[in-house]
Amino acid sequence: ETGVTQSPTHLIKxxxxxxxxxxxxxxxxxxxxxxxxxxxxxxQFIFQYYREEENGxxxxxxxxxxxxxxxxxxxxxxxxxxxxxxxxYLCASxxxxxxxxxxxxxxxxxxxxxVL
Amino acid sequence: xxxxxxxxxxxxxxxxxxxxxxxxxxxSDQSYGLFWYKQPSxxxxxxxIYQGSYxxxxxxxxxxxxxxxxxxxxxxxxxxxxxxGDSAMYFCxxxxxxxxxxxxYFGSGTKLNVKP
Numbered sequence: 425e426t427g428v429t430q431s432p433t434h435l436i437k438x439x440x441x442x443x444x445x446x447x448x449x450x451x452x453x454x455x456x457x458x459x460x461x462x463x464x465x466x467x468q469f470i471f472q473y474y475r476e477e478e479n480g481x482x483x484x485x486x487x488x489x490x491x492x493x494x495x496x497x498x499x500x501x502x503x504x505x506x507x508x509x510x511x512x513y514l515c516a517s518x519x520x521x522x523x524x525x526x527x528x529x530x531x532x533x534x535x536x537x538x539v540l
Numbered sequence: 541x542x543x544x545x546x547x548x549x550x551x552x553x554x555x556x557x558x559x560x561x562x563x564x565x566x567x568s569d570q571s572y573g574l575f576w577y578k579q580p581s582x583x584x585x586x587x588x589i590y591q592g593s594y595x596x597x598x599x600x601x602x603x604x605x606x607x608x609x610x611x612x613x614x615x616x617x618x619x620x621x622x623x624x625g626d627s628a629m630y631f632c633x634x635x636x637x638x639x640x641x642x643x644x645y646f647g648s649g650t651k652l653n654v655k656p
Contacts, residue, residue, distance in 0.1 A: 465649075479641065
């Protein structure tokens with residue numbers, strides 16, 4: 425069974441640029457969630473995708489957007505990068521039996537984004 | 541108000557002893573899930589244990605148990621027989637489902653150091 429994978433592992437961008445991060449979900453999972461973890465803090469929920477649609481969102485501006493593909497992999501896109509976007513971006517996958525139910529999320533190793 | 545509060549930024553425990561990591565939560569939902577994750581210095585978030593709001597018995601997973609006190613809104617993690625490999629950050633998290641729209645909240649974490 426393959427776990428959650430993320431690419432790239434590290435990335436350096438400059439302010440104003442755009443970035444795309446990728447996540448492959450664990451085998452058998454149908455849901456992907458994205459988190460931002462600044463240094464020394466707990467992860468902050470960005471959004472969740474279930475069956476290719478956004479199924480939940482935290483307090484992040486619209487320049488944070490995402491996609492989920494038919495194979496349940498996902499992308500996180502961030503436009504107009506700001507210095508404060510520097511963080512570890514974690515992807516988590518889960519199996520959600522249906523809307524309104526609780527899922528257990530399993531995390532990937534993360535992508536470290538540095539914005540200069 | 542904070543959704544998840546972890547009041548212990550750092551904890552020390554002697555190897556082979558038990559330790560309790562505190563977590564309180566705030567929600568008005570009837571249905572929610574509580575989770576504990578471990579994050580070693582490598583950065584990957586490791587799922588430890590889950591407790592559903594309707595579960596009457598405390599969850600246990602090997603050396604981990606969750607002391608769930610619903611009326612007090614607390615979900616403390618108990619690690620028995622601590623090992624050196626338990627040294628890591630520990631995060632308490634909560635999943636809310638409102639109108640089939642999911643939100644996930646993490647606390648600020650507790651850094652556990654296990655002393656030989």
